Amino acid sequence: MEKTILIKSTAGLHAELAAKIVQAASKYDVDIKLVYQHVTIDAKSILGLMSLAVPQGKNVKLTASGDNAEAAVEDIAKILE
Numbered sequence: 001m002e003k004t005i006l007i008k009s010t011a012g013l014h015a016e017l018a019a020k021i022v023q024a025a026s027k028y029d030v031d032i033k034l035v036y037q038h039v040t041i042d043a044k045s046i047l048g049l050m051s052l053a054v055p056q057g058k059n060v061k062l063t064a065s066g067d068n069a070e071a072a073v074e075d076i077a078k079i080l081e
Helices: 013-024 046-052 071-080
Strands: 003-006 031-036 039-042 060-064
Touching: 003 071, 013 046, 013 071, 031 046, 031 071, 039 046, 060 071
Parallel strands: none
Antiparallel strands: 003 060, 031 039, 031 060
16 A cells, blocks of 8 residues: 655644654554655654654655555544645
8 A cells, every 4th residue: 555645734844743643653563664765664763753854745645555554544644644
């Protein structure tokens, strides 16, 4: 499962948003990654997400594999959109 998402938050991918992503991703037994500018980070890693420093208006790609990959991607997409 793969989905490209536009970051709409005026603060970009900030600490609070990263925490929400980690909480959502951790509910699923899937391998889920967030990709920005050719850097791939585990979506269950708050430090990894924060290190990306994605600004508003940029696209990120979510990729997931596992039994509930589609549900995990959709949950995280709702947080980011």
